[in-house]
Structure formats: C-alpha cells, structure tokens
Amino acid sequence: MSEILRTDVEPLVEITMRVNGVKHTAGVPTRRLLSDFLRHELRLTGTHVGCEHGVCGACTVLFDGAPMRSCLMFAVTAQDHEITTVEGLAQPVNGAETPTMSPVQQAFIECHGLQCGFCTPGFLTTITAYLKENPDPTETEAREAISGNLCRCTGYQNIVKSVLRAAEIANERGDSA
Amino acid sequence: MFGAPVQRREDPRLVSGNGRYLDDLGQDALAAAFVRSPYAHARILDIDVTDAIDIPGVIAIYTHEDLDGKTAERLPLLIPHPDLTNPMTGYCLSREVVKHVGEAVAMVVATDRYVAEDACERIKVDYEQLPVVVGLEKSRAAEVLVHAEAPGNIAAHMVQEVGDTAAAIAAAPHRLTLSLQIERSASMPMEGRGVYARWDSDEQSIRLYSSTQTSTGVRAAVAAKLGMPLAKVECIAPDVGGGFGVKIVHPWPEEVLIPWAARRLDAEVKWVEDRREHFISSAHERAQLQDIEVGFDDAGRVLGLSVKFWHDNGAYTPYGIIVPIITSTQLLGPYKPGAYRVEFFSMYTNTVMVTPYRGAGRPQGVFAMERTMDAIADYLGLDRTDVRSANFIQVEDMPYDHGLLFQDGRPLMYDSGDFPASLAKLKELVGWDDFAAYRTQAVAEGRRVGLGIGCYVEGTGVGPYEGGHIQIETSGRVNVSTGLTSQGQGHQTVFAQIVADELGVPIEDVFVTTGDTRRFGYAVGTFASRAAVISGNAIALAARSVREKALRIAGEALEVDPGDLEIIDGIVRVKGDPESSIALATVAVMSNPLRYAFDESAQAATQFAHTGAMDYSKPPVADGEEPGLEGKGYYSPTRATFANGMHAAIVETDPQTAEIKILRYCVIHDCGRMINPMIVEGQVHGGVAQGVGGALYERMVYDDAGQLLNASFMDFLMPYASEVPHIETDHLETPSPLNSLGIKGAGEAGTIPVSAVIASAIEDAEGFPITSMPISPDELWNLRRQHADGLIPDLRRGSRTMATTTRATTNATTTPNA
Numbered sequence: 001m002s003e004i005l006r007t008d009v010e011p012l013v014e015i016t017m018r019v020n021g022v023k024h025t026a027g028v029p030t031r032r033l034l035s036d037f038l039r040h041e042l043r044l045t046g047t048h049v050g051c052e053h054g055v056c057g058a059c060t061v062l063f064d065g066a067p068m069r070s071c072l073m074f075a076v077t078a079q080d081h082e083i084t085t086v087e088g089l090a091q092p093v094n095g096a097e098t099p100t101m102s103p104v105q106q107a108f109i110e111c112h113g114l115q116c117g118f119c120t121p122g123f124l125t126t127i128t129a130y131l132k133e134n135p136d137p138t139e140t141e142a143r144e145a146i147s148g149n150l151c152r153c154t155g156y157q158n159i160v161k162s163v164l165r166a167a168e169i170a171n172e173r174g175d176s177a
Numbered sequence: 178m179f180g181a182p183v184q185r186r187e188d189p190r191l192v193s194g195n196g197r198y199l200d201d202l203g204q205d206a207l208a209a210a211f212v213r214s215p216y217a218h219a220r221i222l223d224i225d226v227t228d229a230i231d232i233p234g235v236i237a238i239y240t241h242e243d244l245d246g247k248t249a250e251r252l253p254l255l256i257p258h259p260d261l262t263n264p265m266t267g268y269c270l271s272r273e274v275v276k277h278v279g280e281a282v283a284m285v286v287a288t289d290r291y292v293a294e295d296a297c298e299r300i301k302v303d304y305e306q307l308p309v310v311v312g313l314e315k316s317r318a319a320e321v322l323v324h325a326e327a328p329g330n331i332a333a334h335m336v337q338e339v340g341d342t343a344a345a346i347a348a349a350p351h352r353l354t355l356s357l358q359i360e361r362s363a364s365m366p367m368e369g370r371g372v373y374a375r376w377d378s379d380e381q382s383i384r385l386y387s388s389t390q391t392s393t394g395v396r397a398a399v400a401a402k403l404g405m406p407l408a409k410v411e412c413i414a415p416d417v418g419g420g421f422g423v424k425i426v427h428p429w430p431e432e433v434l435i436p437w438a439a440r441r442l443d444a445e446v447k448w449v450e451d452r453r454e455h456f457i458s459s460a461h462e463r464a465q466l467q468d469i470e471v472g473f474d475d476a477g478r479v480l481g482l483s484v485k486f487w488h489d490n491g492a493y494t495p496y497g498i499i500v501p502i503i504t505s506t507q508l509l510g511p512y513k514p515g516a517y518r519v520e521f522f523s524m525y526t527n528t529v530m531v532t533p534y535r536g537a538g539r540p541q542g543v544f545a546m547e548r549t550m551d552a553i554a555d556y557l558g559l560d561r562t563d564v565r566s567a568n569f570i571q572v573e574d575m576p577y578d579h580g581l582l583f584q585d586g587r588p589l590m591y592d593s594g595d596f597p598a599s600l601a602k603l604k605e606l607v608g609w610d611d612f613a614a615y616r617t618q619a620v621a622e623g624r625r626v627g628l629g630i631g632c633y634v635e636g637t638g639v640g641p642y643e644g645g646h647i648q649i650e651t652s653g654r655v656n657v658s659t660g661l662t663s664q665g666q667g668h669q670t671v672f673a674q675i676v677a678d679e680l681g682v683p684i685e686d687v688f689v690t691t692g693d694t695r696r697f698g699y700a701v702g703t704f705a706s707r708a709a710v711i712s713g714n715a716i717a718l719a720a721r722s723v724r725e726k727a728l729r730i731a732g733e734a735l736e737v738d739p740g741d742l743e744i745i746d747g748i749v750r751v752k753g754d755p756e757s758s759i760a761l762a763t764v765a766v767m768s769n770p771l772r773y774a775f776d777e778s779a780q781a782a783t784q785f786a787h788t789g790a791m792d793y794s795k796p797p798v799a800d801g802e803e804p805g806l807e808g809k810g811y812y813s814p815t816r817a818t819f820a821n822g823m824h825a826a827i828v829e830t831d832p833q834t835a836e837i838k839i840l841r842y843c844v845i846h847d848c849g850r851m852i853n854p855m856i857v858e859g860q861v862h863g864g865v866a867q868g869v870g871g872a873l874y875e876r877m878v879y880d881d882a883g884q885l886l887n888a889s890f891m892d893f894l895m896p897y898a899s900e901v902p903h904i905e906t907d908h909l910e911t912p913s914p915l916n917s918l919g920i921k922g923a924g925e926a927g928t929i930p931v932s933a934v935i936a937s938a939i940e941d942a943e944g945f946p947i948t949s950m951p952i953s954p955d956e957l958w959n960l961r962r963q964h965a966d967g968l969i970p971d972l973r974r975g976s977r978t979m980a981t982t983t984r985a986t987t988n989a990t991t992t993p994n995a
Contacts, residue, residue, distance in 0.1 A: 156897075
C-alpha cells in the first residue's frame with residue numbers, strides 16, 4: 001500500500017478463543033462480527049457470508065460443537081469458546097500426518113452435493129453436527145436436517161443424498177461424522 | 178471419460194474451505210461502501226459529506242462530480258437493437274436524478290468496511306421526490322414518464338410475423354383469447370457481486386477481480402471507461418458463488434468505480450455487495466403482461482397465434498431487449514403454429530433493471546404457450562398431451578426453420594430433437610394415463626390433486642465464439658484455458674474430460690483455467706447455456722491440434738508415420754507395437770529446442786544433446802512450426818443448438834387452507850450428448866428448484882412508491898429443501914448435428930417450464946383457469962372465492978361437444994388472480 005496509513009480507529013477488546021483446535025488471541029472492535037473475525041482476522045475464509053441476517057446459513061460454524069450462524073454473533077461472544085470452521089472438518093486419521101476428508105466432505109464429493117460451493121461450508125458444518133445427534137437418519141430426516149440452509153444451485157437433491165451417504169461413510173469407517 | 182459421471186475436480190478444494198471467492202481476496206485492501214438512493218425517482222439537490230469526511234479511517238468520498246473522463250458518462254448500451262429506439266443506461270454514480278431505489282449516489286473508501294458504512298450513514302443527501310412509475314399498468318398508462326426521452330415509457334417496440342396471422346385466426350374453426358401475467362423474481366446467487374482492484378503504479382496497470390460471468394467483457398469495458406490500453410488491464414473471475422444471469426451484465430457501476438478509485442488512490446480497493454444491495458441494485462427478471470389470441474381446428478392444431486406482451490425492463494436497458502426477444506421467439510416451443518405474430522413493448526418503470534435470469538424470458542414464453550395449449554385442450558375436451566402432439570414439430574421436419582430471428586440475430590432454426598419420443602417418455606415416467614384413477618381415489622379420500630404438463634425448447638450455445646488453449650508441459654501436465662467463466666457448472670471437470678479423451682491423457686494430468694484474461698484474452702462469457710457447447714468444442718479443437726503436433730514430433734522421433742501412432746495414458750506409441758513409444762512429456766521437451774537445460778529432462782532438448790546424424794540445412798524450429806507442445810482452437814457456431822424438455826407435476830391443494838404441495842415432479846430432458854450426466858442432472862435439479870421458487874414463492878414486492886418491501890431473505894422466499902420436491906429425471910440424447918461433440922446446453926433447462934407446469938397442475942386440481950404466476954396459498958384461496966362467486970368461469974373440461982363447429986370467441990381468462 002502506498003502512502004495511505006491505516007490507523008486503528010476503534011477501541012479494541014482482547015479476546016481468546018480456540019478455532020479448529022488452535023488458540024487465538026486478538027484485539028477486536030466490540031462490534032466485529034464473528035464471521036468477519038474468522039474471515040478477515042484469522043483469514044479462515046472458508047466460512048462464507050451470504051446474507052448477514054441469519055437466514056441463508058452459509059456462515060454456520062460449530063460453536064462448542066453446536067451449529068451457529070457466525071454472522072449473527074459478535075466475535076467477543078466467542079471468548080473462551082471452541083469454534084470449528086469448515087477448515088477444521090478434515091482431521092488426520094490413525095495418526096496420519098495429512099488430514100483425511102471427513103465423512104460429510106467425502107459424501108459431498110461423491111454425491112455431487114455442491115455446485116458453486118458458496119453455501120457448502122454452512123451445510124458441511126450443519127450436517128456434521130446433525131449426524132452426531134442422529135447417525136442414521138432417514139431420507140425425510142435428512143431433508144429436514146438441511147432445511148435451515150439455502151442453496152441456489154443444487155435444488156438440494158444431492159445434498160439430501162450426501163447426508164445419507166455421509167452417515168454410511170461414517171459407519172464404514174467406524175467413526176462418527 | 179466423455180459421458181461418464183466423473184467426480185468433480187473442483188470439489189476437494191471447495192469442501193475444504195480452500196475456495197477463493199471475491200471477498201476471500203484482497204484482505205488488506207481498502208473497503209468501499211455506497212450511499213444508495215432511498216427514493217425511486219428523485220432529483221438530487223445536495224450531497225453533504227461534512228459529517229462523514231472526518232471519521233477516522235475514511236480515505237475518500239466520491240460523488241458524480243468527482244468522476245472524470247468517460248467514468249462520468251453513461252454506462253454503455255451493451256446490446257443495441259434497431260427496435261430499441263429509446264435506450265437508457267445509468268451512470269456509475271447518479272447524476273442529478275435517481276431512477277430507482279438502490280441507485281448509487283456516493284462512494285466511500287475507508288480502511289475498513291465497518292467504517293465505510295459508518296460514513297455512508299453520515300452523508301446527507303437532499304432529494305426532491307418526483308412522481309413514480311411502478312408496474313406495467315402504470316407504465317402503459319404513461320401519465321408519468323420514467324425518462325423524458327422515452328415517450329409512453331416505451332423503450333422498445335418489436336413485431337415479428339410469419340404468415341398472415343389475423344387471416345389464419347379469423348378463418349380458424351375455433352378461437353380463444355387469454356390474458357396472462359407473470360411477476361418478478363431474480364437470480365439471487367448466494368454470493369452477491371464484488372470487485373477487487375489492484376493498481377500497480379510501477380507498471381501503470383490494473384489487475385481486477387470481479388465476481389462476474391464475463392471477465393473479458395469487464396476487462397474491455399473497464400479499459401474503455403478508464404481510458405487505459407487493454408494491455409494494461411487484466412480481469413480475473415475467481416471462484417464465483419453462483420451467477421444465474423445477473424453477473425453477465427457489465428460493467429456494473431462498481432466494476433468501473435473500484436478500479437478507478439484504486440488508480441486514483443494508488444491503493445488496493447475492494448467492494449463486496451451485501452444482500453440488501455443485491456436486492457435493490459442488482460438486476461431482476463420475469464415481469465410481463467401477455468395477451469394471446471389463438472385460432473385452432475378440431476384436433477387442437479394451432480392455425481394462427483397472435484401474442485402481444487408488455488415487458489417490464491425496469492429503469493435502464495444496458496442489456497438491450499434480449500429477454501423479450503427470447504420470450505417472443507422461444508414461446509413457440511416444440512410446436513409449429515400455422516401463422517405467428519408477436520408484438521412486444523419493453524417498458525420503463527422506476528424499479529431495478531431487468532436483465533437475463535436463468536431461463537431468460539423463456540419461462541414467460543413457455544407460460545404463454547403452455548397455458549394456451551391447456552386452454553385449447555380444455556375447450557375441445559381433448560387430452561392435453563394430444564393437443565400438444567397435434568402441434569409438435571416432427572423428427573422429419575428437422576432442421577426446422579421458424580422464419581424468425583433469434584436473440585443472436587440469426588435464424589430461429591431447430592437442429593434436432595424428438596418431441597413425440599420425449600412426450601412418450603414423460604407420460605410413462607409420471608404415469609399420465611393412470612392419473613384419472615389416482616384422482617378418483619384421492620377425491621374419495623377428500624383430497625384435491627391435479628396433474629400438469631409443460632414443454633419447452635431452449636436455444637443454447639449461442640455465438641459468437643469461444644476459444645481454448647492447451648499446453649503440455651515437459652512434466653506431462655496439461656494446461657487448458659478458456660476465456661469464459663465458471664459459477665459452479667463444473668467446467669474444470671467437463672473440459673478436462675474432453676481433453677483427456679481427445680489427447681489420450683489421464684484426467685488427473687489436466688488442469689483447466691477459466692475466466693482469467695491473463696491466460697486467454699478472447700471470450701464472450703457464460704450465459705445462454707453456452708459454456709459446454711462453445712468452449713467445449715473450442716477446447717476439443719485445440720486438443721486435436723495439439724494431438725496432431727504431438728504425433729508429428731513423435732513420428733519423427735520414432736521414425737514412423739504419425740497415422741500409425743496412438744496416445745494411451747499420456748504415452749505416444751505405435752499401434753500394435755506398444756514397446757515402441759515415447760511419453761508426451763518427452764515430446765513436449767523435444768517440441769521446444771533449448772540452449773539452456775533447466776532440469777534433467779530439458780537436457781534432451783539442448784543443442785549438443787543430439788546423437789546421430791543431423792540435417793544442418795534445417796533450422797531447429799522447422800518452417801511453419803512453433804516451439805512448444807501447445808495449440809489453440811476456436812469454435813464459432815453458425816447458429817444456436819436447441820435443447821428441449823418436458824416436465825410434469827402432480828400437485829395437491831388443501832381444500833381448506835389452499836396450501837399447494839408438489840407431490841411429484843418429473844423431468845424428461847434432452848441436451849444431446851452428455852459430457853458428464855452427473856453434472857447435467859445437477860443442473861436440472863437446480864433449475865427446477867429455481868423454477869419452483871418462481872412458481873410458488875418468489876416475487877419482488879414493490880409498493881406504489883417504488884420501495885422493494887421484501888429485500889431480504891427473511892421476506893423474499895427462496896425455497897429451502899423443505900419446499901423443493903424430489904425430482905425424478907430421465908434423459909433423451911438427440912445429438913446436435915451442429916458441433917462435432919454433438920452437445921447442447923443444459924444450464925437453464927430445469928427452470929424454464931416450471932411455472933407453466935405448476936399452473937397447469939393447480940388448474941387441473943381446482944377446475945378453474947390459472948392465469949397469473951407465481952401463486953401463493955392466499956391468492957389461490959381468493960381465486961376460489963371469486964370462482965365460487967361466479968367471477969371466474971369453470972374449466973370447460975370439454976363440455977363443448979365436438980360436433981359443434983360454431984365459431985366462438987371465448988375469453989377464458991378475464992380475471993387476473995393477483
């Protein structure tokens with residue numbers, strides 16, 4: 001950047017949270033949304049913002065394991081909490097160094113559960129949490145489980161399939177989603 | 178690979194949070210935000226920035242007065258047309274008068290988006306409100322003008338006619354008139370628009386990223402507006418979170434202003450549209466009023482069809498009259514009317530402008546035609562599919578020339594399709610002939626069900642052209658680039674499938690780049706279901722030229738005729754003698770004679786590396802050859818290729834609440850040869866879902882003052898999974914004779930007939946005509962009341978005896994249901 005100097009124009013509050021297992025401490029303005037904090041402070045841009053009024057669900061992250069809309073929360077709300085974003089879904093399996101796609105991620109690839117991919121992170125986090133509660137859903141339950149997230153590309157057909165396939169993969173791997 | 182449901186190469190990145198959408202870039206850029214007009218029509222008296230300019234973090238505030246050169250002039254008219262006699266385009270920032278709510282009035286650049294929005298709130302704009310035109314009725318009345326330059330609020334008036342329609346209708350045994358209406362919806366991609374510009378003051382160049390459907394278009398427009406050489410402007414479409422038409426428009430004001438500000442401030446600047454901005458400043462589509470007169474015989478054959486419609490183009494017409502032209506031509510669907518006359522008026526209103534949204538005028542045209550087909554069947558007491566069959570263009574009629582000009586300025590001529598076969602498949606899939614029994618059973622259970630149908634033809638793959646470039650690196654990596662952009666269609670996969678087949682290389686070695694002007698400078702864009710057809714064929718041509726070159730070089734090295742060689746798994750080998758072979762990677766090395774070895778493989782191409790005798794009379798690069806194993810191809814079609822499809826739905830309407838539920842939704846789809854059936858199926862699914870939204874849930878609700886009352890996802894009802902039925906699909910593959918791959922476009926197909934299908938099914942369930950879409954439960958409930966009060970006629974259901982030949986004009990549909 002040339003001569004323009006950036007100045008911190010707002011008072012900052014120091015917050016600490018764990019994101020994808022890593023502890024982060026940062027100074028943030030109190031009004032900074034959690035979604036903006038994750039995306040623009042921590043540069044975890046996998047969490048997307050589709051409406052900023054809590055309807056589309058693209059910004060869904062796991063907040064102490066529960067799916068929540070990060071566009072409706074302030075970053076300071078996450079003080080001392082555990083956040084999982086889409087970047088944290090793939091985990092090393094059996095002591096491997098590189099992470100393996102989670103069952104939900106793998107199922108979305110197999111079932112063509114995404115097109116443009118913008119809403120996808122919100123679906124992945126939502127379904128990950130859902131399958132922990134209900135590891136063996138019926139098709140009707142799978143459809144119900146994703147009915148709080150908007151997708152404009154897929155018509156949801158293959159996302160429903162992905163939920164069912166993710167449950168299968170988790171079962172095959174003998175672990176949870 | 179071609180024809181296989183190959184898993185998408187995009188997906189591992191996108192499911193891991195490693196996509197790079199517009200707002201993921203430029204994390205250190207300055208942020209822009211806009212002050213937008215709160216009024217639909219007003220004169221700007223004063224803009225006072227006093228309270229905003231001193232906010233810490235505010236870098237600059239711009240209004241129209243600050244714009245210079247061509248940035249201060251009107252935005253370009255992208256698609257002029259002789260019948261668009263009163264075109265109007267807006268400014269990057271409003272000059273003196275605003276014409277719709279949401280028009281940009283001032284731009285703030287700040288260190289942070291939060292601060293930029295703070296500043297926007299403190300900018301005081303003094304407006305003088307002017308009278309407002311909302312809706313086609315008011316626009317037609319023309320008591321108030323949107324633009325003084327457009328008398329009668331008419332932007333365009335167009336007539337096309339084949340045959341003597343008035344005479345044909347007058348002479349027909351039967352006649353009907355219909356008045357129909359369809360409301361506004363919008364593309365509404367999950368990611369809004371966004372622009373990020375990097376000014377390089379050393380190079381005096383701009384690198385621009387835009388969430389666009391045409392990076393070459395944006396690049397050219399920005400270079401022109403900023404007065405820069407094309408060579409100093411590059412534009413890249415990164416991952417794009419959906420387009421559906423709205424992002425083909427260019428340049429949007431922000432696409433000019435952001436690079437303009439970046440240059441002016443010598444800084445990186447980014448703007449990302451928020452959802453409310455998308456509702457009130459990006460484009461909408463669909464709204465039309467349609468009057469139809471049709472003359473037909475006892476078999477339901479259309480002898481003459483006259484359609485007059487009014488199209489709401491909003492406040493500006495940068496995209497010309499493409500949408501109503503498509504309505505007026507694609508209305509004909511799979512049918513051949515004896516004579517056809519279509520007349521339309523494209524009308525101004527003080528609302529967001531209208532440009533193509535998936536389907537692009539076709540849903541309205543199909544609605545008009547299919548409502549007409551159902552009305553004819555009802556009038557004559559014939560099965561609705563029999564009336565359609567009586568009007569189908571037959572296989573032996575192909576290619577079929579309608580005698581009209583299509584949206585690309587070329588003949589509306591169908592290349593292939595088997596409509597009777599498609600209909601037979603659809604009837605079987607939905608169980609058409611068994612429905613009467615199902616209805617009887619449902620009625621006995623106190624339920625109300627209906628069966629609907631809709632047929633369409635979609636001109637896809639319009640020109641003028643696309644190109645492809647392929648380069649094989651010495652590692653064997655195959656780089657493919659094409660200029661058009663991607664918004665989720667899986668281009669990195671389907672184009673790789675084509676190249677893998679044509680070149681004989683593993684798909685894992687193929688890497689496709691789209692929408693990056695640094696890689697491919699000539700392109701048109703992604704719209705009109707054209708990417709697979711046009712870029713797919715261009716890339717196939719490029720691959721064939723690279724293959725030819727590889728075989729030529731390998732033939733010399735192996736001392737065999739290139740015709741005796743084949744490429745399997747990236748290895749060039751002699752047919753029948755697989756031991757005699759050479760890797761494509763090695764051919765790539767040999768294709769580029771070197772002085773300097775940069776790695777081990779490159780040594781083979783250096784000047785002292787050869788063994789054996791050399792012909793020193795020949796230069797290292799032979800005459801007519803170029804170094805490198807690469808090639809280019811362009812595909813420019815003579816005309817569009819026409820895909821088609823037929824949908825049927827069974828709906829249930831609640832006798833008490835008028836709630837409408839789709840019980841089954843069936844699709845027969847024919848887009849020629851499918852490169853990847855999994856991806857085609859996904860396109861159809863998504864299209865149907867948008868169609869269902871447009872039929873039952875989505876509309877833009879403007880009040881009389883031009884305020885959009887439902888400009889959020891809370892109030893604009895996009896379907897969730899709970900609203901989209903299970904979609905049953907089957908395919909017919911009638912190859913296109915127009916291109917060597919035999920493919921047709923598939924992107925918009927699913928959306929096109931849905932409003933017609935659902936209207937047909939609801940009408941069948943309720944027993945009175947449905948003439949306006951979308952339809953909500955409360956509207957249906959009101960229609961029932963009007964029907965009970967005798968204000969809406971019963972369907973005739975063939976009560977008219979076939980023997981009667983009296984010529985009657987029946988106004989089947991006098992009451993709109995809004």
